[in-house]
Amino acid sequence: MSAIQEPFSEGTSLMHRLDPRVRLVAAALFAVLTAAVQTYAAALAALALALVCLALARLPMRKVLARLLVVNSFIIFLWLVLPFTYPGDVVWRWGPLAVTREGLLITGLITVKSNAIIIGLIALAATMPVTTLGQALQRLRLPEKLCHLLLFTYRYLYVIEQEYRRLVQAMKIRGFRPGTNLHTYRTYANLAAMLLVRSYDRADRVYQAMLCRGFHGTFYSLGTLSWQRRDGLFGVAAGLALLMLGYVEWGLPRPR
Amino acid sequence: MHISEGVLSPAVLAGGAALAVVGTAIGLKKMDNAAIPRVALLSAAFFVASLIHVPVGPVGLHLVLNGLMGLLVGWPAVPAILIALLLQALLFQFGGLTVLGVNTVVMAAPAVICFWLFRPLLRRPGAPAAVGAFACGAVAILLSGLLVAAALLTTGQAFLQVARLVVLAHIPVMLVEGVITLFIFFFLQKVRPEMLEGIYA
Numbered sequence: 001m002s003a004i005q006e007p008f009s010e011g012t013s014l015m016h017r018l019d020p021r022v023r024l025v026a027a028a029l030f031a032v033l034t035a036a037v038q039t040y041a042a043a044l045a046a047l048a049l050a051l052v053c054l055a056l057a058r059l060p061m062r063k064v065l066a067r068l069l070v071v072n073s074f075i076i077f078l079w080l081v082l083p084f085t086y087p088g089d090v091v092w093r094w095g096p097l098a099v100t101r102e103g104l105l106i107t108g109l110i111t112v113k114s115n116a117i118i119i120g121l122i123a124l125a126a127t128m129p130v131t132t133l134g135q136a137l138q139r140l141r142l143p144e145k146l147c148h149l150l151l152f153t154y155r156y157l158y159v160i161e162q163e164y165r166r167l168v169q170a171m172k173i174r175g176f177r178p179g180t181n182l183h184t185y186r187t188y189a190n191l192a193a194m195l196l197v198r199s200y201d202r203a204d205r206v207y208q209a210m211l212c213r214g215f216h217g218t219f220y221s222l223g224t225l226s227w228q229r230r231d232g233l234f235g236v237a238a239g240l241a242l243l244m245l246g247y248v249e250w251g252l253p254r255p256r
Numbered sequence: 257m258h259i260s261e262g263v264l265s266p267a268v269l270a271g272g273a274a275l276a277v278v279g280t281a282i283g284l285k286k287m288d289n290a291a292i293p294r295v296a297l298l299s300a301a302f303f304v305a306s307l308i309h310v311p312v313g314p315v316g317l318h319l320v321l322n323g324l325m326g327l328l329v330g331w332p333a334v335p336a337i338l339i340a341l342l343l344q345a346l347l348f349q350f351g352g353l354t355v356l357g358v359n360t361v362v363m364a365a366p367a368v369i370c371f372w373l374f375r376p377l378l379r380r381p382g383a384p385a386a387v388g389a390f391a392c393g394a395v396a397i398l399l400s401g402l403l404v405a406a407a408l409l410t411t412g413q414a415f416l417q418v419a420r421l422v423v424l425a426h427i428p429v430m431l432v433e434g435v436i437t438l439f440i441f442f443f444l445q446k447v448r449p450e451m452l453e454g455i456y457a
Contacts, residue, residue, distance in 0.1 A: 035264075077421075182435070186439050199301035
C-alpha cells in the first residue's frame, strides 16, 4: 500500500461538491485570519467554524483524528517546553521546574488556533483531488508554470514512490539491515541517488512526449469548473462568518 | 522541522510569505519549458526521499536533502520546495497554508545559499569537491535550523528555549545529511555526471 494517500479527497458531501475556487479562497482567508487572532474568544470561534465545515464534509472521523494526532507533534513539543520557560506568574512548582500561568495560556491558545486552521484546511482544501486543485489555482490566476510544477510533481509522486518501493524490496532481498554505520548511510545515499537518476531520465522522456504532442506552455483541461448558485451562497456565508470572526477579535471590548 | 499553524506572529508570517513570493518569482523566471518536468520530477524524488528514515542510534531521522536540491537545480529549488510543502500540507497536513511562506524560506533559502556558497569548491575535483558536498548538505540543515529559530525568536523572546532546542535537534541531522549528500554526490558524479552540470555552468 502506498504511504502517500489522500483519504479525504473523494466524497459526495456538500463540501466535496462545492466549487473548488470558493473553497480555496475561503480556506486561505480563514487560515490567515485565524493565524492573526490573539484572543481565546476568537480562536474558539474559529475552531467552531472549522468544525462546522468538517461536519459539512462528512469525513471519516477516525481518519481525521489520526491525522490530527500526528500533526500535533510540534504542538506537543511546545507543551513540553513553553509552559516551563515562558516568563510569568508561577502556578505550580516541582523541584527546579516551574509552570507559569502565561505559559499555559499561550500554549493553549496556540493549540486551539493551530487545530482550527488544520481542521479548516482538511475540510475545505483536502476534500479536493490535487488535479482539481491545480486547475482551480490556474483559474485563480496563479503563475502557469507554478501550476504545471504542482501537477507534474503530483503526477509523478506515485510513480517514483513505486520505484522507491521496488528498490527497498531489492535491498531487503539482498539482506540489507539498517544500523548506525557508514554502510547504511552509503546504501541509503545510493537509494536516494538512484531515485534522482531515474526521475531525471524520466523527465527527459516526459518532455519529449510533451513536445511530440505540441506543448507550447499551456495545459488544456477537459474538466471544466462550473459556478453554481450554492457556490455563491457558500461564498457569502463564509464571508459573513469571517467578518464575525474578525469582529470577535477586534470589534468587541477586551476584558482586561 | 516544519513550524505548525498558529504559532508564529502575523508579521513573521507576512515577511516569510513576501520572501517566498520573491524567491518563487526568480525561480520560475529561471525555469524554461524544458525545465518544468525536470524540476517537477526531481521535486517528486526529493519528496519520496524524505520518506527514507535513516537510523541514528535509537531514533530514525528522515532525509531532507535541501542542500542537494539547491546543488542540482539552483534557484528553481524555491518553487519546487514551495510545491513540495504545499503537497505535504494537503496530503499529510504537515506544515500548513499560513506558514507555507515561512517554511519555504526555511527550506529553500539554505538550498540557494549553499548552491552559490559551495559551487567554487564543488568544481574542483577530488578532496575539495568532497568537502564541498558534505558542507552543502550539513550547512543547509544548519541554516534551516537557524532560520526556524529566527522565526520563533522574532515572534517572541519567550520562545528562546524552544528555539535553542530546535537548533540543538538539528545538529545530528546536519552530520547525517552531510554524509548522505557526500555519498549521493559521488554516486551522481559516477553514474550521471550531466545531472551536476548546473555546478559548472
